[in-house]
Amino acid sequence: MTAASMEAGATVPTDETESAVVAQQGLVHTAMQLWRTRIGVVLVAGLVAIAIVGPWVAPYGAGEFVGTANLSDVEGTWLGTDYFGQDVWSRFLHGGRSILLLASLATLIGFFFGAAIGLIAAYNRGRIDDALMRFMDILLAFPQLLLALVALTTVGPQSWLIVAIVGFTTIPRIARITRGAAVPVVERDFIGAAEALGESRFRIITRELLPNVTGPLLVEANLRLTYSISIIAGLGFLGFATERNAADWGLMVQENRVALAVQPWGTVLPAVAIALLTIGTGLISDGLARTVAGIDRGRPDA
Amino acid sequence: MSDQRVALTIRDLRLDVAQSGHDIVDEVSLTIAPGEVLGLVGESGSGKTTVGLAVLGHARKGVAIHAGTVSIGGTDIIGLRGKALRQARGRLVSYVPQDPGTALNPALRIGPQVYEVLEAHGFGANKAERKARVREVFNEVLLPSIPDFLNRYPHQLSGGQQQRVGLAMAFATRPAVIVLDEPTTGLDVSTQAHVLETIRSLAASHGVAALYVTHDLAVVATLADRVAVMYAGRIVEQGTTAEIFANPAHPYTRYLVAAAPEMGSDRELVGLGGRAPAPGRRPVGCAFAPRCEVATPQCSQSFPDVTVVSGGASGGPIADDGSHEVRCFHAFSVPERTVRRAAAGDASGSANGDVALSLRSISAGYTGHVVVHDVSFEIARGESVALVGESGSGKSTLSRSIGGLHREWTGDMLLGGEPLQRSARDRPVQQRLSIQYVFQNPYSSLHPRRSVAESIARPLAIAGVDRREISREVDSMLERVSLSSAYGARFPDQLSGGERQRVAIARALISEPQVLICDEVTSALDVLVQATIIELLVDLQRDLGLSMLFVTHNLPLVRSVAQRVAVMADGVIVELGSTASTLSDPQQEYTKRLLADTPAIPDFEVRS
Numbered sequence: 088m089t090a091a092s093m094e095a096g097a098t099v100p101t102d103e104t105e106s107a108v109v110a111q112q113g114l115v116h117t118a119m120q121l122w123r124t125r126i127g128v129v130l131v132a133g134l135v136a137i138a139i140v141g142p143w144v145a146p147y148g149a150g151e152f153v154g155t156a157n158l159s160d161v162e163g164t165w166l167g168t169d170y171f172g173q174d175v176w177s178r179f180l181h182g183g184r185s186i187l188l189l190a191s192l193a194t195l196i197g198f199f200f201g202a203a204i205g206l207i208a209a210y211n212r213g214r215i216d217d218a219l220m221r222f223m224d225i226l227l228a229f230p231q232l233l234l235a236l237v238a239l240t241t242v243g244p245q246s247w248l249i250v251a252i253v254g255f256t257t258i259p260r261i262a263r264i265t266r267g268a269a270v271p272v273v274e275r276d277f278i279g280a281a282e283a284l285g286e287s288r289f290r291i292i293t294r295e296l297l298p299n300v301t302g303p304l305l306v307e308a309n310l311r312l313t314y315s316i317s318i319i320a321g322l323g324f325l326g327f328a329t330e331r332n333a334a335d336w337g338l339m340v341q342e343n344r345v346a347l348a349v350q351p352w353g354t355v356l357p358a359v360a361i362a363l364l365t366i367g368t369g370l371i372s373d374g375l376a377r378t379v380a381g382i383d384r385g386r387p388d389a
Numbered sequence: 390m391s392d393q394r395v396a397l398t399i400r401d402l403r404l405d406v407a408q409s410g411h412d413i414v415d416e417v418s419l420t421i422a423p424g425e426v427l428g429l430v431g432e433s434g435s436g437k438t439t440v441g442l443a444v445l446g447h448a449r450k451g452v453a454i455h456a457g458t459v460s461i462g463g464t465d466i467i468g469l470r471g472k473a474l475r476q477a478r479g480r481l482v483s484y485v486p487q488d489p490g491t492a493l494n495p496a497l498r499i500g501p502q503v504y505e506v507l508e509a510h511g512f513g514a515n516k517a518e519r520k521a522r523v524r525e526v527f528n529e530v531l532l533p534s535i536p537d538f539l540n541r542y543p544h545q546l547s548g549g550q551q552q553r554v555g556l557a558m559a560f561a562t563r564p565a566v567i568v569l570d571e572p573t574t575g576l577d578v579s580t581q582a583h584v585l586e587t588i589r590s591l592a593a594s595h596g597v598a599a600l601y602v603t604h605d606l607a608v609v610a611t612l613a614d615r616v617a618v619m620y621a622g623r624i625v626e627q628g629t630t631a632e633i634f635a636n637p638a639h640p641y642t643r644y645l646v647a648a649a650p651e652m653g654s655d656r657e658l659v660g661l662g663g664r665a666p667a668p669g670r671r672p673v674g675c676a677f678a679p680r681c682e683v684a685t686p687q688c689s690q691s692f693p694d695v696t697v698v699s700g701g702a703s704g705g706p707i708a709d710d711g712s713h714e715v716r717c718f719h720a721f722s723v724p725e726r727t728v729r730r731a732a733a734g735d736a737s738g739s740a741n742g743d744v745a746l747s748l749r750s751i752s753a754g755y756t757g758h759v760v761v762h763d764v765s766f767e768i769a770r771g772e773s774v775a776l777v778g779e780s781g782s783g784k785s786t787l788s789r790s791i792g793g794l795h796r797e798w799t800g801d802m803l804l805g806g807e808p809l810q811r812s813a814r815d816r817p818v819q820q821r822l823s824i825q826y827v828f829q830n831p832y833s834s835l836h837p838r839r840s841v842a843e844s845i846a847r848p849l850a851i852a853g854v855d856r857r858e859i860s861r862e863v864d865s866m867l868e869r870v871s872l873s874s875a876y877g878a879r880f881p882d883q884l885s886g887g888e889r890q891r892v893a894i895a896r897a898l899i900s901e902p903q904v905l906i907c908d909e910v911t912s913a914l915d916v917l918v919q920a921t922i923i924e925l926l927v928d929l930q931r932d933l934g935l936s937m938l939f940v941t942h943n944l945p946l947v948r949s950v951a952q953r954v955a956v957m958a959d960g961v962i963v964e965l966g967s968t969a970s971t972l973s974d975p976q977q978e979y980t981k982r983l984l985a986d987t988p989a990i991p992d993f994e995v996r997s
Contacts, residue, residue: 276834280896283792283813284851285821298838 114302117378124374130367134360138183145177149334157346157353166352170342171332179356181334185246186323186361190315192250197257197315198308204258205265206292206300209273220266223259231256231318236325244327253318257311261304268303269296302379309372313365320361336361396598397421397444397482397566402457404439404448411669413452414439414622421566421615423596426589428613428630430645432604432915434665436622441568441602443467445482446474461566480510482566483559487574489551493543499554500539503527503561512562522561530557530587549580553587560591566598573608577779578942582986585612604915606649607945607988610634618642621665621676623692628699628713634990638698638715640724641677647727648920650945652972652989658949659726660921662871664885675717682724693718743770745936746791746804746824746904753783753790753798761787761798762960768904773930773937775951775968777944779983783960788906788940792826805903822852825897829909831889835881841867841892842877848900866895870925887918891925898929905930906938911946923949944987948972956980 118124146164147153153174159167166175204223208216235252242248272278273296281295323337332342336357343353402417414436421427431437439452446466448454459466461481469477478484486492494502503523506512513519524534530553532538543551552572559567569588573581589612592599601613609616610630617627618639626639637643647659663680666672672679678688698720699713746768753761761783768774778784789795791802793813802809804823810816825848828834835844842863849859864874870891881889890910897905907926911919927950930937939950947954947968954971956964956979964977975981 276828276830277836279789279794279828280826280834280893281847283794283821283824283826284848285793285813285816285818286851295836299836 114378118374121374123370127367127370127374130363134364135187138187141180141183145180147174147177149178149181150332157350159350167350169353170346175352178334178339182336182339182357185335186319186337189246189250189319190312193253193315194257194308194312196254197261197311201258201261202265202304205262206269206296209266209269210292210296223262226259235322239327249319249322253315261307261311264307265300265304268300272296272299306372306376306379309368309375313368316365394423395420396423398460400458402443403455404443405453405455406668407451407453409669412622413668417624419617421598421600423598424593426592426599426601426613428609428616429600429602430609430616431619432665435619437602437619438570441570441600444568444600445478445484479506479562481564483564485555485559485569485572487571489555492555493551495543498540498542503558506558506561510562526557526561529591548576549584552584568600570602579986606645607990610990611988621671626715632713638720639717640681640683643724643727644917648917649990650949652945652948658920658923660924661917662921682726683719683722687718696720745770749801751798751800753786753795755797760960764962766955766965768936768938770936771934773939773951775939775941775947775954776957777941777947777954778957779942782957784940784957785908788908788938792824792906822848822900823903825902825905827893827897827907827910830913831886831893834893835889837881841879845896845899852900862899866899870895886914887921890922904936908940
């Protein structure tokens with residue numbers, strides 16, 4: 088099949104309109120032609136690299152005591168010590184993993200269930216739609232951060248709980264966007280054609296509907312990742328880290344902020360990292376969003 | 390109307406793609422006299438709307454007016470900017486857009502909306518005079534002018550009424566020129582007939598020059614005094630309506646006329662393959678040469694100049710150059726394929742009385758609202774039946790019920806004697822594959838992210854055919870619908886509307902169905918493409934012995950497609966009979982009215 092299509096592709100005369108060619112190059116490829124997307128990708132890739140590689144290249148361990156607390160010029164360290172006399176640079180290199188991992192997991196959970204609920208609601212309409220979406224509206228009514236605080240104070244600071252709460256509160260947001268994008272697709276005739284052939288509901292939702300809402304879905308998932316990062320960082324700042332004295336960017340800001348005047352690095356470094364990470368994912372979302380809108384505009388039946 | 394002044398003069402108009410400098414429209418020259426209606430005809434992409442907008446000094450984003458003049462009463466619209474241009478629009482020239490539903494502001498009452506136009510142009514000395522003018526213009530477009538009506542919102546009006554408000558807006562300031570861009574496309578035939586009549590009488594009685602942009606030859610034939618035919622951004626022929634239809638000089642015009650469905654004559658529609666070259670891809674010579682049967686090497690070397698083939702057949706409100714002009718080296722050569730042929734005998738298909746599909750007292754509707762009442766008819770094996778009706782007649786609901794796409798119906802449907810379940814999902818695979826559906830809009834009926842081959846293959850995959858067999862069948866089906874197998878690797882957005890519809894037909898036919906339902910399959914297509922699709926369907930239906938239900942609102946088309954016709958109104962079949970006898974001798978009042986309102990190309994053949 089692939090060999091046949093490649094061979095056929097070579098003989099296709101190149102008389103297509105340019106907009107058609109753009110659409111075929113794929114969403115991500117087209118988005119990468121925008122500077123905002125490129126900058127975003129560079130920022131995110133850099134910070135992800137730091138989070139992954141950091142622990143191996145850190146000169147000291149995350150909880151290793153290296154000198155007097157809150158000094159910016161300590162022998163053998165690059166950026167000085169933090170509130171506990173630990174190496175700021177090393178803790179920064181260690182501190183990215185948890186936030187990135189938790190934020191990604193939470194977003195994935197929200198993305199999976201949100202997309203499923205949104206697609207099912209859009210395809211079935213009627214009562215199922217009403218029931219699902221009103222339930223989502225109820226979930227939307229809870230402020231994300233407050234719900235997390237309540238859960239964490241009752242159960243205690245657990246990683247899985249942070250992921251579960253942030254993921255859970257992301258579901259209705261993604262569900263709404265997915266439903267909104269999918270409803271006009273459901274009205275299109277190729278869905279009717281699939282129904283006339285008697286395709287199963289599952290197949291119609293996954294094979295006919297889903298591929299046609301990936302654009303807006305990708306944009307929203309990226310945006311939700313941005314929010315998840317800031318919420319998890321915020322929780323860290325409020326002291327809800329998995330363990331005391333864990334190396335975590337959000338927690339670092341909180342721990343070291345009292346010494347901001349004498350040892351700014353302990354606060355500034357993780358704060359800037361979080362800021363750049365959210366800006367980076369935000370820029371990627373924006374680039375994707377613009378590209379999705381552009382592809383929709385370029386439809387040849389205009 | 391002996392007024393021989395010229396209201397609108399377009400000279401050597403050229404519009405470019407702003408970025409690349411490729412011409413979209415070039416060498417366009419037209420004149421229109423006061424009170425005259427000029428039909429500007431062309432396929433989509435021919436540049437007709439671009440010319441229409443340029444008359445208002447407007448170019449769409451990314452398009453630039455490169456050269457030429459558009460003068461109305463001594464003012465060159467092209468040279469105007471800013472306030473002067475805004476004043477000229479509405480005062481000198483106004484515009485009636487295609488879709489009145491989106492052109493009117495839904496948040497404003499219609500009376501004040503028209504009043505606003507008058508105020509913007511300082512029409513009338515005071516408020517009272519303007520209000521009087523609003524009432525007057527509503528009367529002119531045959532709408533009530535009582536306060537109760539003027540205070541309605543656009544959504545409270547029917548489509549025809551909305552378009553009349555659009556006309557009222559355009560005529561309110563008594564402009565010298567009015568540009569109408571397919572204003573009746575979305576309307577039912579009876580509404581269309583009335584709106585066309587209003588346009589014609591308004592233009593004549595107020596001496597307004599009208600530029601009527603359309604792709605519908607039948608509308609032009611009934612409405613316009615003169616016709617200009619556009620192809621690939623150039624006017625290739627213009628002349629009086631009678632001249633153009635009785636004696637077309639350009640081969641392209643001949644193809645257009647041959648492709649237009651006609652109610653009166655029993656002939657095959659002739660389509661034309663290929664498509665008009667896009668801006669930037671146009672050849673040096675005549676742009677039509679690659680598709681033209683009578684083209685010679687000369688045609689691809691240079692573009693022929695304008696030749697006057699006969700003087701102005703004066704009489705009526707015809708501008709100075711009412712002469713018949715053409716741009717062709719081979720004017721009046723008749724392409725072989727456009728010679729009229731009679732359609733294959735009516736009785737060819739329906740001979741064996743075997744019933745393929747039988748409907749018994751079908752009623753269908755939407756929760757508590759019945760739109761199809763107790764409909765019964767049968768389609769024989771190999772027979773093609775047309776289901777004709779205006780929008781809202783229930784014809785789509787009925788056809789969707791047969792296809793298993795609409796669930797809320799009662800009654801019995803039998804496919805080859807076997808009862809059909811309501812929903813496609815409840816029917817056995819074999820039944821599902823035996824009834825296939827081709828949708829109206831080829832732009833929405835194909836999965837955008839799936840290749841042509843994958844789309845066509847799906848029914849076979851459901852039937853459980855093995856992969857190698859599928860790819861062979863797909864290739865041969867592509868050949869059948871006159872697409873090469875190379876098309877299999879393409880995606881829908883790389884195809885034209887006609888090509889997409891061929892793919893949709895291929896997908897429907899690959900499972901060798903007994904019954905094919907075609908739901909307005911050509912209404913989104915240009916006339917030449919429509920003719921090729923109809924040719925294809927008629928051939929396939931005959932060769933494969935298909936039973937076909939051809940749903941359409943286009944009465945003239947029925948003649949070329951179906952052996953029997955069922956006329957539907959308000960959910961009931963009012964008349965059912967053989968196509969020829971129903972169209973030539975309708976028995977029911979409704980059918981008679983429908984036929985009378987349908988614009989048709991009159992018989993211009995009588996030429997001395």
